[in-house]
Amino acid sequence: MDEKQPRWKQVLRESRALRRWNLTSLGLSLPLLFVGYYYYGSSALRLAVISALTAVACEAVAGRLVLRRRTVDDWNAVVIGLWIALMLPAGCSPWLGVTGAAFAVLVVKIPFGGTQSAPFIPAAAGFAFLTVCFPERVFAYAPSAFVDPIDSRPLAALLRGGQFTPRNWNISSILLGQTVGPMGTGGILMIAVVLLVMLLLHGRRSAALASFGFLAICALTAYLFPRVENNRIASVWMELCSGSLAFAAVYLLPDPASLPARWFTRLGYGAMAGLLAMLLRYLGSYDENICFALLLANASLPLLERARAELRHIRAERAEKKGGGVNAKA
Amino acid sequence: MQKHDGPLVTAKERHWLGDAIVANPILVQAVGLAPVVAVATTVRAALLLAAVTAALLLICEPLTAVLLRKLPAWLRVPCYFAIGLALVVPLVFLLESMDAPIVASMDIFLPLLALNSVVAVRCERYAVLRAAPAALRDAAANAAGYAAAALLIGFLRELLGHGSVWGRHTADWNVRGLWMPFGGFLVIGLLAAGLKLLLRTLSEHGIIIGAHRAMELAPEDREVRKEKTRKLFEDAETRRRVLRAAGVLLPEEEIPPTTEPAPAPTEEPPPAIESAARAAPKQADAVTRPLPDAVLAALQSLEEMDLEGGGARDT
Amino acid sequence: MIRETLLSMFNASLYAVFLYNFIFSGGLGTTEVIRAAKKNGGMLAFAGLISFFSMLTSAVSRLLTIWIPSFETLSFAWRCLLFGGILLVLYLLTGVALAFLKIRAQVFLLKYLGMAVLNTLVMAIPFLNFQRSHDLPRALAFGLGAGIAFAGASLLINSGMHKLQQNKSIPVMFTGVPATLIYTGLLALAFTGFTGASLFGAEGGI
Numbered sequence: 001m002d003e004k005q006p007r008w009k010q011v012l013r014e015s016r017a018l019r020r021w022n023l024t025s026l027g028l029s030l031p032l033l034f035v036g037y038y039y040y041g042s043s044a045l046r047l048a049v050i051s052a053l054t055a056v057a058c059e060a061v062a063g064r065l066v067l068r069r070r071t072v073d074d075w076n077a078v079v080i081g082l083w084i085a086l087m088l089p090a091g092c093s094p095w096l097g098v099t100g101a102a103f104a105v106l107v108v109k110i111p112f113g114g115t116q117s118a119p120f121i122p123a124a125a126g127f128a129f130l131t132v133c134f135p136e137r138v139f140a141y142a143p144s145a146f147v148d149p150i151d152s153r154p155l156a157a158l159l160r161g162g163q164f165t166p167r168n169w170n171i172s173s174i175l176l177g178q179t180v181g182p183m184g185t186g187g188i189l190m191i192a193v194v195l196l197v198m199l200l201l202h203g204r205r206s207a208a209l210a211s212f213g214f215l216a217i218c219a220l221t222a223y224l225f226p227r228v229e230n231n232r233i234a235s236v237w238m239e240l241c242s243g244s245l246a247f248a249a250v251y252l253l254p255d256p257a258s259l260p261a262r263w264f265t266r267l268g269y270g271a272m273a274g275l276l277a278m279l280l281r282y283l284g285s286y287d288e289n290i291c292f293a294l295l296l297a298n299a300s301l302p303l304l305e306r307a308r309a310e311l312r313h314i315r316a317e318r319a320e321k322k323g324g325g326v327n328a329k330a
Numbered sequence: 331m332q333k334h335d336g337p338l339v340t341a342k343e344r345h346w347l348g349d350a351i352v353a354n355p356i357l358v359q360a361v362g363l364a365p366v367v368a369v370a371t372t373v374r375a376a377l378l379l380a381a382v383t384a385a386l387l388l389i390c391e392p393l394t395a396v397l398l399r400k401l402p403a404w405l406r407v408p409c410y411f412a413i414g415l416a417l418v419v420p421l422v423f424l425l426e427s428m429d430a431p432i433v434a435s436m437d438i439f440l441p442l443l444a445l446n447s448v449v450a451v452r453c454e455r456y457a458v459l460r461a462a463p464a465a466l467r468d469a470a471a472n473a474a475g476y477a478a479a480a481l482l483i484g485f486l487r488e489l490l491g492h493g494s495v496w497g498r499h500t501a502d503w504n505v506r507g508l509w510m511p512f513g514g515f516l517v518i519g520l521l522a523a524g525l526k527l528l529l530r531t532l533s534e535h536g537i538i539i540g541a542h543r544a545m546e547l548a549p550e551d552r553e554v555r556k557e558k559t560r561k562l563f564e565d566a567e568t569r570r571r572v573l574r575a576a577g578v579l580l581p582e583e584e585i586p587p588t589t590e591p592a593p594a595p596t597e598e599p600p601p602a603i604e605s606a607a608r609a610a611p612k613q614a615d616a617v618t619r620p621l622p623d624a625v626l627a628a629l630q631s632l633e634e635m636d637l638e639g640g641g642a643r644d645t
Numbered sequence: 646m647i648r649e650t651l652l653s654m655f656n657a658s659l660y661a662v663f664l665y666n667f668i669f670s671g672g673l674g675t676t677e678v679i680r681a682a683k684k685n686g687g688m689l690a691f692a693g694l695i696s697f698f699s700m701l702t703s704a705v706s707r708l709l710t711i712w713i714p715s716f717e718t719l720s721f722a723w724r725c726l727l728f729g730g731i732l733l734v735l736y737l738l739t740g741v742a743l744a745f746l747k748i749r750a751q752v753f754l755l756k757y758l759g760m761a762v763l764n765t766l767v768m769a770i771p772f773l774n775f776q777r778s779h780d781l782p783r784a785l786a787f788g789l790g791a792g793i794a795f796a797g798a799s800l801l802i803n804s805g806m807h808k809l810q811q812n813k814s815i816p817v818m819f820t821g822v823p824a825t826l827i828y829t830g831l832l833a834l835a836f837t838g839f840t841g842a843s844l845f846g847a848e849g850g851i
Contacts, residue, residue: 066816107516111523111827113814119805120831132837133507283664285841292838299832302804360822361676364765368672404740407759408733415729422722433721438772441725442765447676450759511672512837515830523823530818 015074018115021203021256022075028194029082029251032184035177039146040090044183047088051097052081058105066110076115080104083123083251086184087244087291088130091142096134100126120298121255124248124291131286139287141180154181155242157287159227174241182288185247188240195250206263207254213270214249214277215240221278245277248290258298260305272304273297346467350475352529355448357479357522362448366480367514369439373496374432376484380477382421382443386414387469387476390449394457395465406458407450414444448476483517654786657779661790667766668798669829669836674766678795679825682802689796690753694761696792698735699770703784705731706771711781728771736762766791802829 036044055077063071071077084100104126109118131138141154155174173179177186185191195211198204219236226235240246253273260269276296280289355361362383370376390410398406422440425433433440452472457465488494491508493501507513667673674695681691706728710716719727736758743754761767770791774784805828809815815824 066818067814068816107520107827108831111519111816111819111824112809113812113816117812117814119808119812119828125831125834128834128838129507132510132512132834132841133505135506135841279663280838284838286838289838292835295831295835296838299801299805299835302808303800306804306807358822360679360826363675363679364672367675402744402755404744404755404758407763408736408740411729411733411736411763415726415733419722419726419729422725426720426722438769438776439765441729441772442673442768444729445763445765445768447760447764450763507834507837510833510837511670512830512833514672515826515833519823519826519830522826523818526821526823527818 014116017203018074018076018256022079022115024201024204025079025251026075026082028197029079029086029184031190031194032086032187032247033082035187035190036086036090036184039144039177040142040183043142044085044090047090047092047094047097047183048082048085050094051085051088051101052078054098055081055084055101055105058102059110062106062110063114067114071114074115076109077105080109080123080126084126084130086247087123087127087182087288088138089141090144090183092137092140096130096137099133100130103129116257118257119302121252121258121294124252124294124298128291128295131288131291135286141182143180146178147180152180154287155179155238156181156281159238159242160281160287162227162229171237174237181242182244182247185244188246191246191250198250198254204254206266207256207259208250209263209266210253210259210270210273211249213267214253214274215246215270217271217274218245218249218278221275225278225282227282239278239281243288244290248277248294249274252291252294258301260301265305265308268304269297269301272300276300346471347474349468349471350478351525353471354475354479354525355452355472356476356483356518357525359448359451360522361451362446362476363518365439365443365446366483366518367511369436370480370484370487370514371491371509372435372488372494373481373484375436376480378432378436379443379484380473380480382418383446383448383476383480384473385417386410386444386446386449387452387473388466389413389417390453391457391465391469392462394453395460395462398453399458403454403458406453410449410453411445414446414449418444448472479518479521482521483514486517486521487513650782654782657783657786658790658793661787662794662797663836664839666798666836666839667769667791667794669833670840671769673769674764674795675829677760677764677766678798678802679829680760681795681799682806687753687757688799688803691757691761692792692796692799694754694757695764695767695795696789698739698762698767699788699791700785701735701788702728702732702767703770703774703779703788704781705735707774707779707781707784710775724772724775728768731771732762732768766795798832801832805829805832 033044033048036048056072059077060070060072063069081097081101081104084104085097088096088100104122107129108120108122108125109115112118127138139154139157175189177188177190179186195208198208198211218239222236222239223232226232228235228238249270253270260266273293277290277293280293280296284292286292353359356363356366365379366376370379390413393413394406394410398409401409418441422433425440452468456468460468485495487508488496489500490503491505491513493499493503505513508517661667665671668675668678677695681688709727709731716727739762740755740758743751743758748754770784770788774787777783779787802825806825809824809828819827
């Protein structure tokens with residue numbers, strides 16, 4: 001903490017940084033919303049707007065009543081609502097977005113003090129809640145004229161059932177998001193572009209380390225334990241391109257409240273989240289498990305940080321004893 | 331007599347029903363959570379849970395105060411379990427013979443009701459150091475508090491989760507997550523926050539329920555309060571008055587002479603609560619000479635527990 | 646044969662820890678987990694006690710049903726009495742042995758024996774073994790998994806509690822028990838990704 005500056009200036013600087021971060025996230029998410037609108041029409045836009053407005057309304061009311069301060073100015077609520085909508089099917093009922101956004105803000109964010117203090121990623125928790133409560137609606141994907149008619153099931157479900165056959169699929173359809181799936185998380189090419197843009201942005205570069213660690217471990221696990229028969233490379237591609245994995249890696253994972261401070265720890269955190277994601281993909285009960293993996297990673301991070309601090313303490317003690325032993329001998 | 335700051339509501343002046351709210355076993359003390367989280371998904375299940383827990387508390391606490399306090403702690407705990415089994419197993423026989431659907435819905439949690447942790451916690455923390463009337467009062471308070479909280483939780487989870495109340499269809503929604511343990515945790519957590527807000531608001535407006543303090547004290551305020559309590563016990567007369575009101579110090583003729591030798595310095599010191607019960611000197615001695623440090627520490631913690639409703643300290 | 650047995654034991658333990666986590670998906674031993682997590686030390690020792698007694702109860706229950714085949718056909722109520730009785734007897738034997746043994750850990754063990762043995766988690770294990778028709782090796786592995794699940798849960802909740810204590814932004818109405826329970830609930834939500842359901846009870850209610 002900078003002790004030379006008065007506290008109100010530090011708070012103002014932090015709130016400006018937070019607002020900038022959230023506005024950048026919003027800007028980076030809008031291309032995905034555009035893709036969803038292009039493929040699915042106004043229903044996608046309606047879902048996104050209703051979800052975002054619900055999140056803002058919940059935060060405005062709860063922030064005033066519970067936190068006793070105005071918190072909507074940081075635009076985080078808009079981002080949460082938008083991300084939940086992007087992970088839902090385009091044609092789903094708007095109240096699904098309302099429920100998810102309300103849960104994310106009122107249960108995951110406000111009780112722990114707001115944006116910078118939530119121990120879990122609110123959008124991931126909101127979507128996980130919807131998955132558990134309404135699985136049949138969350139995985140009822142909307143048809144679209146742009147969707148490749150090869151199969152009516154999403155890639156993630158095909159991989160789970162071991163029914164994916166690479167030669168039937170057009171890789172460009174997969175990269176452009178023209179497959180059955182959530183409204184805004186299928187545009188892999190768009191997400192890859194966003195990841196590259198993040199590398200260029202000053203504040204996002206180190207946050208992207210977590211994304212790279214995540215994707216690297218997912219790729220490695222898919223290569224070592226392929227779910228596509230006799231084709232490890234196709235397994236890697238399909239695991240990375242299916243469901244909301246890429247979206248979660250680039251957008252959800254680098255949440256500033258839950259990211260570790262050091263770059264090395266960020267890489268490790270991303271790798272741990274990737275491992276949990278693949279474990280849940282192989283052993284979990286839903287087609288889309290990535291949000292549960294992020295919650296587990298959030299919960300495991302304090303444990304790992306404490307373990308790391310204990311190890312450092314033990315090493316420091318040993319070094320002190322050795323130094324004391326050497327001095328004693330001298 | 332030394333004058334002390336702040337109100338000091340003694341055990342006699344507190345209403346037992348107030349303790350059911352302020353020291354609620356589920357929402358404040360966070361004990362007995364397992365059956366509530368797992369199976370209190372309907373009002374019927376919550377009612378059965380509340381009834382069994384109430385029966386166990388009302389039997390075990392006075393029994394502990396009268397009889398079981400003479401046993402060592404490790405022997406008392408299986409007694410609670412044995413009493414629980416004696417109550418629950420005939421109930422299971424009865425429900426099985428009636429072919430009640432609750433047997434299937436509660437599954438293995440029906441026999442697990444015999445092991446409700448609220449019974450062990452209340453008996454070990456409170457009843458073992460009190461006379462029977464105080465223990466019975468505490469049992470009634472905790473039974474009422476547990477029942478109220480469990481029924482409310484069961485009602486909310488059934489209404490929002492199943493869209494029904496007491497098995498009767500009420501609404502068309504169906505939020506599956508509220509049937510599950512995570513839903514139980516969240517409902518209890520939010521209700522606990524609501525209760526805390528309510529008590530704080532009432533306290534700020536001067537309405538005191540049960541204990542003299544309904545607000546959460548900041549850590550530095552706790553230290554100030556501990557210091558005040560310590561100074562309180564320097565005055566023997568005040569000490570005697572507080573202990574008698576708390577029901578710990580028995581009337582003069584009931585105090586047995588202290589025959590146990592002082593523990594050797596190398597031995598592990600006995601738990602503070604047990605040393606308070608065993609090492610308390612005669613009434614006359616309590617007035618004329620200061621109590622040993624271990625007893626003082628035990629009385630301090632007792633005082634804090636008593637005034638906080640005897641509940642688990644918040645983190 | 647040994648390899649298959651070890652593999653089935655590993656599966657049973659994995660099942661107890663991840664796929665149907667007893668604490669987060671079943672709500673078993675919740676109070677004990679939160680109370681153990683509140684203390685900074687002794688969590689692993691406590692989890693070890695739970696593991697030991699879960700395995701012991703599993704072994705004794707399973708062996709009894711092997712030696713006395715009529716136990717397999719007992720009604721649910723009689724099973725409650727049998728498993729409860731086994732747990733009580735094991736506890737008393739252990740308590741008496743500890744009371745007379747002069748070991749360093751005597752005070753610790755006697756202090757926490759009640760909480761470690763007589764809790765919903767340890768008592769549920771023989772019922773679950775019976776429901777799933779586990780043989781002796783799987784029953785032992787299930788018991789071991791219970792201890793590992795307990796250790797993991799208390800470590801996760803303990804680290805979460807530390808994080809919550811350092812968080813000065815938590816509103817007053819949520820400090821302490823409410824925040825801890827909501828945190829535990831969100832942890833339990835994370836584990837629901839493995840199971841998709843609760844461990845017990847009819848989902849449809851009564």
